[in-house]
Amino acid sequence: MSTLSEQNLSGGEIPYDESDFNSIRNILKEKSGISLSSSKMRLVYSRLSRRVRLCSLPDFRSYISFVNSSSGVEERSCMIDALTTNVTNFFREKYHFEHFAQVVMPEIINRAQKGEKIRIWSSACSSGQEPFSIAMTVLDCFPTANKYDIKILATDISHEMIDFCRRGVYSISETESIAEDFLKKYSIKTGDRIHFSDDIKKLISFRNLNLLESWPMQCQFTSIFCRNVAIYFDRATQNILWRRLADALLPSGYLYIGHSEKIAMETAPDITPCGCPTTYRKDI
Incomplete structure (x- = not known):
């Protein structure tokens, strides 16, 4: 199982592996309907590592437990915000x-x-x-x-x-x-x-x-x-x-x-x- 902390991405000091990624994309799918492909593992790390630090948590596993808890409802919304792609422009199409x-x-x-x-x-x-x-x-x-x-x-x-x-x-x-x-x-x-x-x-x-x-x-x-x-x-x-x-x-x-x-x-x-x-x- 690969871990992004081993690959030294974005500082790499926050432990993160495939099981964390799968847990996050399952939450995202359940709550928003958005399906992330396996190729988005690095993107999830880059977008959520800041949220993990802001919550003063040591790793993604702790972060996932938090957003799944009753006290993490607000943070779960922040997580979805961070993962939602917002690309648009005026009079598009x-x-x-x-x-x-x-x-x-x-x-x-x-x-x-x-x-x-x-x-x-x-x-x-x-x-x-x-x-x-x-x-x-x-x-x-x-x-x-x-x-x-x-x-x-x-x-x-x-x-x-x-x-x-x-x-x-x-x-x-x-x-x-x-x-x-x-x-x-x-x-x-x-x-x-x-x-x-x-x-x-x-x-x-x-x-x-x-x-x-x-x-x-x-x-x-x-x-x-x-x-x-x-x-x-x-x-x-x-x-x-x-x-x-x-x-x-x-x-x-x-x-x-x-x-x-x-x-x-x-x-x-x-x-x-x-x-x-x-x-x-x-x-x-």
């Missing part, structure tokens, strides 16, 4: 936002002006680029959106990411993919930071949510973005997620998934590809 603006927004405007409640869900919002991109698209198509019952729910498993999102502040380099006219209309530059406007932030509600646990929302959504999340789940977990997301959509609602993801017809026969890549429409 641009074709989704073009479809949303051209096809979905006219329907949303029509429904909102009739007094209907409009709910849009960014279901794994990471560091917030996706929901802020959605909000900018909404306001660009419908400048008076805040006068109507329109809200974007943005959720993520990471408490740290949700706290970050609520601030609505990003570096200039992080906002390079935002069109210049959008930046001028929807943000304020202060030094080397970009602050989103109140009009944008009013549209979004940020909440912590584990997609594998119960969903407290009572409403159905006109659109759901769940992109580049299911790739971390095994096939059975993916199928459960797709079915639940389909149920959470209103009839004629749209589901946007990641560029390398696909929904099998037998999993959710009531949602079908609509022409735009990795975009599905729920049957009426």
